[in-house]
Amino acid sequence: MTEKKEIYQQAIKQAKRTISWATLLIVVAVIFTIQLTYFPRFFSAPNENISALDTSAIDPMLATMNLNPDEIENGIHIPTGLIVDDGVDQVIMTCGACHSLDLVTQNKADRKGWKDIIVWMQETQGLWDLGEKEEVILTYLAKNYAPVDEGRRRNIEIIDWYEL
């Protein structure tokens, strides 16, 4: 009788153990599925090759950013130095993805000139097709970073006069 009881208790123990393992497996499987579905990049090494990416796959209307009003002084976005105007967010996100935005603020060109620069980056530097963003970016650049006729020699700019 006691032997039978012992065998019975052992069977229960075995069953409990099996259930615990099965539960653990299920939990792991669920976590794994959630990760795969919602965070597919969590465990993968970052893809360093940005030219392989294509932002046109992202709805251009969705990918926007709001500038912090505290960081805007006299119409300039202080962290980037860019003039705040329609499309500045697209310039920060698209142009700033590969190179410093200093390359935008220190250059000046008309719409055709800026278009040529985009085409050059697409032909030689791995820039992707900008899709609908191109229009927004070109309008922003041509309006805010247009050339000024400086003649054949500018006046010397003196920032600080000092006693020699």
Place this chain on the structure above:
Amino acid sequence: MSNKKNSRRNFITKSALAAFTALVGTKIVYGANFPAELEPIGLDETVDGEKLPGKSEALTILNHKPWNAETPTHLLDPEITPANLMFVRNNGIPPTEFDLDTWTLTIEGEAAEQKKVFTLKELYENFTHYTYDLTLECGGNGRSEFNPPAKGNQWGLGAVACTRWTGVRLKDVLNAVGLKNSAVYIGYYGADTHLSGDTKKVVISRGVPIKKAMEDESLIAWAMNGEAIPVMNGYPLRLVMGGWPASVSGKWLTKIVIRDKEHDGPKMGGQSYRVPKYPVPPGTKVPDEDMKIIESMPVKSIVTYPKTGAIIAKGQSFEVRGHAWAGDLMVKSVIVSLDFGVTWQKCELNPPKNRLAWQRWRTEITLPSYGYYEIWARAMDENGTVQPMILPGWNPKGYLNNACHRIAVKQA
């Protein structure tokens, strides 16, 4: 040493998107749609307070991805430019890990007798060492003055330096490998990586005709000013070919190809480092086939003392000095004007320390009376060619601006 190595390894720090959002306070809506790889590095400096590694804070930063920085002209006053003040012109991302035991230089190409691989130790031990003061100037130095503006980093006047380079002669190494009769050009490859992150994409691979490569002063260098080359200037090994656009002097050097035709690596063709074959009106779009490669740089000079903006006491005389250089040539004379080019006075001019080194010029000046003056410096090369007073011929990419340097002074 290991500390140094470590800091070099870590010199480019990355900021995560999250950190970027938190610190900059810029809210990225639909952040999930923003590819994490496209880190908005436009704000790196603000986020990290990151400075140009190994360089003085006195440099003017034009761009920090890729790093491009120039030297304010008054800081170019020393005979030899200090290492931390030498300009930086990067096209891509410099390497971050360096193993001097395994770093090799491969010489190959269709016009090489054989393929040969040298370790740094072999270069150091098997060839005679030479030291030269060599002037390196970016082809686009002075670009910011062109009108209509040319695209690219808007260099002022400080993308030039003369430093003391030590290494082996390129010709000794090429001769050890053997050149076929068909050899006409060499091209270099370096260990820097493309901005796009595409590891297969070559950043820049330029070169020179064999004649320039075989000059005594064309070096494969491992030292600058008696120390290791700064990482931003090509550590641990680079080509140095003075007098030509600095882009022919490949940094982080890993390979040299001996070619039986003009080298055709990235930034040899198209519009890069090329100017029109004939003079064009400003703003002209010039077809690629009408562009020619820039070789020797034109005659040029800078005023390094005093710094522009000096107020001089009445009757006080003061020294004005600077450097002058002329690509492959010597500088024959330097003159200065105090009256916007109406009259000129001759300056003392030192011979170069060696061929392709810049030359010191100096003079003593007394301003005639109260008022505003500009000091203009104008050099002449050994062929009698002088610097223009206004901008030289416009070209699409804004190269070769050798217009006179001007500083402003006042007499109180």
